[in-house]
Amino acid sequence: MGEDELGALEEAHLARMTGGSALTAAEAEGDERAVEAALRPRSLDEVVGQSRVREQLGLVLEAARMRDKPPDHVLLSGPPGLGKTTLAMIIAHEMGSPLRLTSGPAITHAGDLAAILSGLNEGDVLFVDEIHRMSRPAEEMLYMAMEDFRVDVIIGKGPGATAIPLEIPPFTLVGATTRAGLLPGPLRDRFGFTARLEFYEPDELDQILRRSSGLLGVDLAVDGSAEIASRSRGTPRIANRLLRRVRDYAQVRADGVVTHDISRRALDLYEVDELGLDRLDRGVVDVLCRRFGGGPVGVSTIAVAVGEERETVEEVAEPFLVRIGFLARTPRGRVATAAAWRHLGLVPPASSMPEAVEDAPGTTADAPAAAPTLFED
Numbered sequence: 001m002g003e004d005e006l007g008a009l010e011e012a013h014l015a016r017m018t019g020g021s022a023l024t025a026a027e028a029e030g031d032e033r034a035v036e037a038a039l040r041p042r043s044l045d046e047v048v049g050q051s052r053v054r055e056q057l058g059l060v061l062e063a064a065r066m067r068d069k070p071p072d073h074v075l076l077s078g079p080p081g082l083g084k085t086t087l088a089m090i091i092a093h094e095m096g097s098p099l100r101l102t103s104g105p106a107i108t109h110a111g112d113l114a115a116i117l118s119g120l121n122e123g124d125v126l127f128v129d130e131i132h133r134m135s136r137p138a139e140e141m142l143y144m145a146m147e148d149f150r151v152d153v154i155i156g157k158g159p160g161a162t163a164i165p166l167e168i169p170p171f172t173l174v175g176a177t178t179r180a181g182l183l184p185g186p187l188r189d190r191f192g193f194t195a196r197l198e199f200y201e202p203d204e205l206d207q208i209l210r211r212s213s214g215l216l217g218v219d220l221a222v223d224g225s226a227e228i229a230s231r232s233r234g235t236p237r238i239a240n241r242l243l244r245r246v247r248d249y250a251q252v253r254a255d256g257v258v259t260h261d262i263s264r265r266a267l268d269l270y271e272v273d274e275l276g277l278d279r280l281d282r283g284v285v286d287v288l289c290r291r292f293g294g295g296p297v298g299v300s301t302i303a304v305a306v307g308e309e310r311e312t313v314e315e316v317a318e319p320f321l322v323r324i325g326f327l328a329r330t331p332r333g334r335v336a337t338a339a340a341w342r343h344l345g346l347v348p349p350a351s352s353m354p355e356a357v358e359d360a361p362g363t364t365a366d367a368p369a370a371a372p373t374l375f376e377d
C-alpha cells in the first residue's frame with residue numbers, strides 16, 4: 001500500500017467526517033496528509049497514551065509472533081483522529097507483514113471483497129477503514145472469510161447459480177470504525193480483540209506535541225505546549241494541526257517561538273475556545289440551549305439547525321461533548337447539562353441536568369448494538 005493511497009482515503013474520510021466545519025475540513029488537504037504521515041508513530045513503543053490498549057495489543061502481537069501465526073482479527077473503535085489508522089499500520093509493522101488497505105464504502109459488492117481477499121498472501125494484514133459502512137452481502141462474505149478463511153463466490157443467478165468455494169490464506173483483519181455500535185453482532189463477535197480508543201489527557205497531548213515539534217522543527221515553549229494541549233479536544237490529530245497553525249502565527253506575528261501567550265492569541269484567532277470546542281461543537285451546544293431550551297431534542301434536528309450532516313454531529317461533535325459532560329444522550333433525545341449552559345454564559349434552567357455521568361448506559365459514543373434503536377430518530 002502506498003502512502004498516497006492511504007492519504008487519499010484519509011482525505012476523503014476526513015472531508016466527510018468534518019463536513020466543512022472550519023477548523024477541520026479546511027486543512028484535510030495534500031499538505032496535511034504528508035505531515036500526518038510524518039508524525040505517525042511507527043511502533044507501539046512510540047505510541048503515546050492509550051496505555052491499556054497498547055499493553056493488550058502488544059500481548060496479542062507478541063503471542064502471535066511466538067506461535068508464528070497471524071494474530072487474531074482486531075477491531076479498533078473510537079472518534080476520528082485518535083489513532084485507529086496509526087495502530088493498524090503499527091500492527092502490520094510489528095508483525096513484519098504487508099498492509100493491504102481498503103474501506104467499507106469502497107466495498108459495494110461482495111465481488112469487490114472477494115477480489116481483495118483472493119489477492120491476500122499468508123500473514124497479510126487487511127485494513128478495512130469505516131468497516132461499519134460495508135454493504136450487507138460483503139459483510140456476510142467477510143464473516144466466513146474471518147472464521148473459516150474461505151469464501152463462496154456465487155456464479156450466476158436464480159436456480160442455476162452455483163457457489164464456488166475459494167480458500168484464503170490465513171490473514172489478519174484490522175477493522176476501524178467510529179461507530180462500533182453500528183456493527184452487526186456477528187461481525188463484532190468475529191474479532192478476537194477489540195480496542196476502544198479513548199480521548200487523550202492533556203499531559204499525553206503535551207507529549208505528542210513535544211514529539212511533533214521536534215519532528216517539525218518548531219520552537220515550542222513548555223507553557224505553549226500545555227496551552228495547545230488543553231485546547232486540542234483530547235485528539236492528537238487536532239493537537240498536531242493546532243501546533244502548525246500556532247507556528248504560523250508565531251512566525252508571522254512574533255519571533256517564531258510558540259509561547260503560552262502566542263498560543264492563546266493564535267487559538268483565539270482560529271476560534272478554538274479554552275476547552276477546545278470549535279465552531280461545530282459550540283454550534284451544537286448553542287442550538288441545544290438557545291433554540292431548544294436545553295432539549296431533549298433529536299440529533300437530526302440539531303444537525304439541520306447547525307447545517308451539518310447528522311453523522312458529523314454524532315461522530316465528530318457529540319463524543320467530545322459527552323466526554324466533557326456538556327451533553328447527554330437520553331432515550332428522548334439530546335440534553336444540555338448545566339455546565340453547557342454556563343459555558344455559553346447563560347444561567348442554566350432549574351430543570352437542567354447537573355452533570356452528565358460519563359459512561360452511564362446510553363451516554364457513550366459506542367453504545368451497544370441494540371442501544372441506538374432506543375434513541376429518537
Ligand SMILES: Nc1ncnc2c1ncn2[C@@H]1O[C@H](COP(=O)(O)OP(=O)(O)OP(=O)(O)O)[C@@H](O)[C@H]1O
Nearest residue numbers: 036039040047048080081082083084085086236237
Ligand atoms: N497515540 C498517538 N501518539 C502520537 N500521535 C498520534 C497518536 N494517535 C494519533 N496520533 C497522530 O494523530 C494523527 C491522526 O491519527 P489517525 O489517522 O491514526 O486517526 P484515526 O483514528 O485513524 O482517525 P479517522 O477516524 O479520522 O480515520 C496521526 O497522524 C498521528 O500523527
Ligand SMILES: [Mg+2]
Nearest residue numbers: 010084085129
Ligand atoms: Mg483513520
